[in-house]
Amino acid sequence: MRTVEEAQGPPAAPEKPSAEAPPKGGVTLRAFLLGLILIPLNCYWIELSEIKYMTIDVTIVSLFMNVIFCIFVLSLLNLALRRVRPRWAFSQGELLLIYVMLSIATGVAGHDMMGNLLPNLSNAFWYSTSENRWSEFWQHIPSWFSPRDRSVLRGFYEGNSNFWTPANLSAWAIPILAWGSFIFMTLLIGLCICVVVRRQWIERERLTFPIIQLPLEMTRPEAGRTFFSNRFLWLGFSIPAFVETLNCLNYWYPSFPYIQIRLFDLGQFITTPPWNGIGWFPISFYFFALGIAYFLPLDLAFSAWFFYLFRKAQDIFSVAAGFRDPGSPPALSKIPYFPEQTVGAWAALSCVVLWTGRHHLARVWRAALGHPETEEDRKDASLYRWSLIGLAFGLVYLNAFFWLAGASWWVPIVFWAFYLLVVFVITRVRAELGPVAHELNFYRPEAMMVEMSGTGGLGPQNLTLISFTHWFNRGYRNLAMPHQLEAFKLSDQAYMNDRKLTLAMGAAGIVAIFATFAALLTMYYQNGAATANIQATYRTDIANAEAFSRLQNWLNNPQPSDWYAMSFALGGFAFALFLSAMKGAFLWWPFHPIGYGLAVSFAMEYFWFPTMVGWGIKLLITRYGGIKGYRTLMPFFLGLILGDYITASIWSLIAIIFQVNTYRIFI
Numbered sequence: 001m002r003t004v005e006e007a008q009g010p011p012a013a014p015e016k017p018s019a020e021a022p023p024k025g026g027v028t029l030r031a032f033l034l035g036l037i038l039i040p041l042n043c044y045w046i047e048l049s050e051i052k053y054m055t056i057d058v059t060i061v062s063l064f065m066n067v068i069f070c071i072f073v074l075s076l077l078n079l080a081l082r083r084v085r086p087r088w089a090f091s092q093g094e095l096l097l098i099y100v101m102l103s104i105a106t107g108v109a110g111h112d113m114m115g116n117l118l119p120n121l122s123n124a125f126w127y128s129t130s131e132n133r134w135s136e137f138w139q140h141i142p143s144w145f146s147p148r149d150r151s152v153l154r155g156f157y158e159g160n161s162n163f164w165t166p167a168n169l170s171a172w173a174i175p176i177l178a179w180g181s182f183i184f185m186t187l188l189i190g191l192c193i194c195v196v197v198r199r200q201w202i203e204r205e206r207l208t209f210p211i212i213q214l215p216l217e218m219t220r221p222e223a224g225r226t227f228f229s230n231r232f233l234w235l236g237f238s239i240p241a242f243v244e245t246l247n248c249l250n251y252w253y254p255s256f257p258y259i260q261i262r263l264f265d266l267g268q269f270i271t272t273p274p275w276n277g278i279g280w281f282p283i284s285f286y287f288f289a290l291g292i293a294y295f296l297p298l299d300l301a302f303s304a305w306f307f308y309l310f311r312k313a314q315d316i317f318s319v320a321a322g323f324r325d326p327g328s329p330p331a332l333s334k335i336p337y338f339p340e341q342t343v344g345a346w347a348a349l350s351c352v353v354l355w356t357g358r359h360h361l362a363r364v365w366r367a368a369l370g371h372p373e374t375e376e377d378r379k380d381a382s383l384y385r386w387s388l389i390g391l392a393f394g395l396v397y398l399n400a401f402f403w404l405a406g407a408s409w410w411v412p413i414v415f416w417a418f419y420l421l422v423v424f425v426i427t428r429v430r431a432e433l434g435p436v437a438h439e440l441n442f443y444r445p446e447a448m449m450v451e452m453s454g455t456g457g458l459g460p461q462n463l464t465l466i467s468f469t470h471w472f473n474r475g476y477r478n479l480a481m482p483h484q485l486e487a488f489k490l491s492d493q494a495y496m497n498d499r500k501l502t503l504a505m506g507a508a509g510i511v512a513i514f515a516t517f518a519a520l521l522t523m524y525y526q527n528g529a530a531t532a533n534i535q536a537t538y539r540t541d542i543a544n545a546e547a548f549s550r551l552q553n554w555l556n557n558p559q560p561s562d563w564y565a566m567s568f569a570l571g572g573f574a575f576a577l578f579l580s581a582m583k584g585a586f587l588w589w590p591f592h593p594i595g596y597g598l599a600v601s602f603a604m605e606y607f608w609f610p611t612m613v614g615w616g617i618k619l620l621i622t623r624y625g626g627i628k629g630y631r632t633l634m635p636f637f638l639g640l641i642l643g644d645y646i647t648a649s650i651w652s653l654i655a656i657i658f659q660v661n662t663y664r665i666f667i
Contacts, residue, residue, distance in 0.1 A: 027501050053661060054664065114516045137555060193424060211486060236642075267281035287641075288436075343569045344575075348593070415446065443601060474546070
């Protein structure tokens with residue numbers, strides 16, 4: 001997977017001075033306390049903006065919009081503080097500590113984590129009817145998973161109630177502790193894995209970490225003279241700020257002109273078979289996506305949009321070959337079996353990552369056992385040892401969680417193998433290539449387990465329990481683990497104390513878990529999860545249709561093993577391995593395996609067109625302007641990202657403060 005670093009890629013991080021490195025710092029008490037104070041406010045902002053008002057989806061892209069907004073404001077305030085009270089100003093390490101803490105908290109509270117959790121826990125009880133017969137699988141749901149008393153759930157779904165009553169607190173206490181500890185263990189496992197691989201990926205392979213370029217530039221001590229005073233930055237900033245503000249005003253006052261940059265379906269104009277097999281064919285021009293695409297390696301950017309079109313060609317071919325009726329929507333479980341291709345592609349990528357890192361993993365194991373090979377390994381031996389202990393403890397806990405719930409011994413082991421492999425490789429992809437998003441909506445471990453063993457091989461108890469994993473494995477967009485690894489890279493750049501940083505990330509995760517539970521339950525009991533007061537009722541619909549309706553179908557209509565579908569998974573696996581082998585053997589090979597993995601995983605639906613435009617612009621700049629031209633225009637594309645993010649965040653806050661709906665800048 002590792003490509004030769006492009007000359008036109010993000011600038012390599014400066015190496016630490018070997019003789020007189022600055023003292024470790026940055027993780028100060030005041031920065032830590034400020035981060036803890038901001039976390040509950042941040043979590044409440046996320047839930048209000050993404051669920052109640054649906055003004056912005058801040059957590060479904062790689063670089064979180066809300067966190068960039070917070071650091072942008074803090075950086076500007078810090079510049080003013082440097083002029084008035086220089087000794088009071090925050091250092092870069094302190095600002096980056098706050099960035100890391102807010103990023104971890106956002107990963108916990110975001111769209112594909114706790115944002116989906118509560119409906120997935122309680123819908124089975126509230127929406128059960130004699131027609132859907134969901135009560136038939138109640139017996140397989142442990143009592144500590146969720147409250148099932150309708151008097152408690154009535155306030156949750158109908159609103160006009162107060163969560164902070166003794167009855168509600170008592171009913172939710174055990175589920176909060178159970179699932180809160182569950183989430184914390186996923187954070188612990190991710191952190192331990194990052195500790196194991198950080199030296200190899202950050203210091204030996206020197207991966208570029210494109211996603212952190214913007215927070216790094218904003219927080220530099222000299223940012224007032226270099227970053228914020230750059231004309232290209234503010235030119236890039238002004239374009240999305242103007243366009244998005246105009247569109248927001250048009251939402252309230254139609255007399256203002258509207259500029260179409262959001263998703264537009266080209267597929268609606270394609271009605272002739274077999275071309276109508278293309279189905280939904282969105283095109284967009286998100287400025288932040290264009291900005292991020294500028295920092296992608298050219299081969300990845302090209303592969304991302306090329307394989308998206310390749311995926312659409314498969315849709316057309318399936319209609320032309322008679323596998324699907326003309327005009328019918330692409331079925332996720334039928335030819336060309338994109339979910340299965342997705343699983344095969346990402347499984348292959350995980351194998352490639354593990355194979356290329358095998359020597360480092362062996363050194364880590366030997367150092368943890370007390371047999372370090374180098375002085376470097378000797379210094380890290382205790383850290384490796386505790387990381388492996390933490391990893392083992394977390395895995396045992398997560399497996400025991402489902403064993404206590406009644407799962408067969410092998411079911412959680414297989415599930416977590418599927419899940420952690422893909423999270424691991426996403427973290428690697430973020431560190432190496434930095435895509436705009438990594439939405440793996442087609443990657444469903446529980447669905448693959450059904451296809452492998454059939455419903456009979458799992459049984460009602462296991463089928464029910466794996467349905468309760470749907471809330472965190474549906475999209476994989478706001479994972480915390482990539483941000484944990486990026487925190488160590490930021491630490492390396494700002495000379496922060498790694499051990500204190502690790503403790504700060506753990507504290508941020510704990511505070512975020514309980515702050516998000518409080519924010520969600522307060523909001524739902526006030527407004528009602530099933531009322532018009534909550535704009536994002538699709539969270540409830542998703543849990544119903546994708547989790548429990550599917551579960552009822554499994555129970556009522558037993559399915560055998562689908563080895564025909566699995567053959568497509570093997571095909572995706574083989575194709576991704578082929579692309580990896582060719583990429584490693586030939587520098588001229590233009591097709592990156594990550595592009596294939598992203599394209600068949602839904603991640604490029606929203607971003608294929610701006611990625612293609614960004615690729616074309618970067619290609620022209622580097623070809624005719626060289627490295628100098630590329631570096632000169634870097635601030636312009638950072639400005640595109642920043643302008644889009646700041647404008648979106650401001651309008652989100654306007655919606656919350658004035659309790660109104662506004663134009664959605666993204667999606």
